Structures are given as structure tokens and as C-alpha cells.
Amino acid sequence: xxxxxxxxxxxxxxxxxxxxxxxxxxxxxxxxxxxxxxxxxxxxxxxxxxxxxxxxxxxxxxxxxxxxxxxxxxxxxxxxxxxxxxxxxxxxxxxxxxxxxxxxxxxxxxxxxxxxxxxxxxxxxxxxxxxxxxxxxxxxxxxxxxxxxxxxxxxxxxxxxxxxxxxxxxxxxxxxxxxxxxxxxxxxxxxxxxxxxxxxxxxxxxxxxxxxxxxxxxxxxxxxxx
Numbered sequence: 001x002x003x004x005x006x007x008x009x010x011x012x013x014x015x016x017x018x019x020x021x022x023x024x025x026x027x028x029x030x031x032x033x034x035x036x037x038x039x040x041x042x043x044x045x046x047x048x049x050x051x052x053x054x055x056x057x058x059x060x061x062x063x064x065x066x067x068x069x070x071x072x073x074x075x076x077x078x079x080x081x082x083x084x085x086x087x088x089x090x091x092x093x094x095x096x097x098x099x100x101x102x103x104x105x106x107x108x109x110x111x112x113x114x115x116x117x118x119x120x121x122x123x124x125x126x127x128x129x130x131x132x133x134x135x136x137x138x139x140x141x142x143x144x145x146x147x148x149x150x151x152x153x154x155x156x157x158x159x160x161x162x163x164x165x166x167x168x169x170x171x172x173x174x175x176x177x178x179x180x181x182x183x184x185x186x187x188x189x190x191x192x193x194x195x196x197x198x199x200x201x202x203x204x205x206x207x208x209x210x211x212x213x214x215x216x217x218x219x220x221x222x223x224x225x226x
């Protein structure tokens with residue numbers, strides 16, 4: 001493989017990884033919009049679209065393997081390919097979590113926790129993923145550390161949201177006279193909300209993972225990875 005062709009393939013790899021991130025963040029945004037509007041059609045579009053995300057992942061995985069096998073890259077090129085491979089794994093998992101959010105929309109029966117601003121938390125996670133991918137595109141190490149720092153705030157917001165849900169459950173009057181058909185929907189909604197918060201927190205973790213791999217790619221520094 002000629003060197004110029006090889007460099008073109010590396011550039012194409014990065015471009016394709018960025019395209020995958022756009023697809024994934026679009027699906028995440030759609031999942032949150034579907035949840036806000038209780039739109040089953042949008043939820044199904046996200047769920048059905050997960051196959052596309054999975055196929056993008058498999059195609060890019062093949063590209064990474066081909067680049068490693070055909071050129072035996074060293075130093076910076078090797079770190080670029082290895083980091084890109086890890087990043088597409090995080091993106092694929094974010095796609096899975098977006099599909100989870102869409103499934104929760106299909107299961108939702110009523111709004112019980114208006115004081116928990118899921119949309120605001122979701123907007124933060126989308127921004128973190130987009131910023132992490134911008135940092136990957138621009139080799140911006142400072143931005144990567146800034147994203148990692150913001151994850152502490154996201155974790156705190158998710159913790160407080162979960163505590164609010166549990167406090168509301170504890171304060172709900174349930175006794176022996178409460179019918180089972182009242183208790184079961186309540187518990188389902190509590191579970192759905194806790195799972196939603198958990199999955200949004202995990203998306204933030206994946207944004208940090210992407211940032212960590214970018215730092216490694218640019219500076220051969222694994223500080224954020226461990």
C-alpha cells in the first residue's frame with residue numbers, strides 16, 4: 001500500500017468515525033424527544049435504527065483490522081487506529097443506550113416525577129458526546145480533560161435525580177388497602193425513571209472514555225483511561 005494511499009485511509013477512518021458519532025447523537029436526541037413527547041413512532045424509529053449503528057460499527061471494525069494488518073502502523077498511526085477502534089465501541093454502546101431510552105418511552109404510562117428534569121440531563125450528555133468527538137477530530141487534549149471534569153457534575157445530578165425518585169416513592173402512601181393495580185404501575189414508573197437516569201449517566205461515562213482515548217491518541221498518555 002502506497003504511503004499516500006495509507007494516509008488517505010487513515011483520514012477516511014477518522015471521517016467515518018465522526019459520521020458514526022453524528023448518527024448516534026441524532027438517535028440519542030430523537031430518543032429524548034420521543035420521551036418528552038411520548039411519541040411512540042419516534043421511539044420505534046430509534047429502536048429500528050439500532051441495526052444501522054451496529055452495521056457502522058462492524059464496518060469500521062473491519063477497516064481498523066485491515067489497516068493494522070496491511071500496514072503494520074507504528075507510533076502515532078497505531079494509536080490513531082487503536083483509539084478509533086475503542087471509540088467506535090463506545091459509540092455503539094451509546095446507540096444501545098439510546099434504544100433503551102426509546103423502549104422506556106414505549107413502557108411509560110404517566111408522568112410521575114416532573115421535578116426530575118430528564119431533558120436537561122439528556123442535553124448535557126449529548127453535549128458531552130459531541131464535544132468529545134470534536135476533541136477527537138481536532139486532537140484537542142485540553143477539551144478532553146474539561147469533559148472528564150464535567151462528568152463529576154453529571155454524576156451528581158444523576159445521583160440527586162435518583163434520590164428524588166426514591167424519596168417520592170417513600171413518601172407515597174401505600175398500605176394494605178392499596179390495590180395491586182395501583183402499586184404495580186407505580187413501581188414500573190419508578191423503575192423506568194431510575195433506569196433512564198442510570199443510562200444517561202452511562203452515556204456521560206462513554207463520553208469520558210472517548211476523551212480518554214483521544215488523549216492517548218495525541219499524547220500517548222493513559223491518565224484518563226485508568
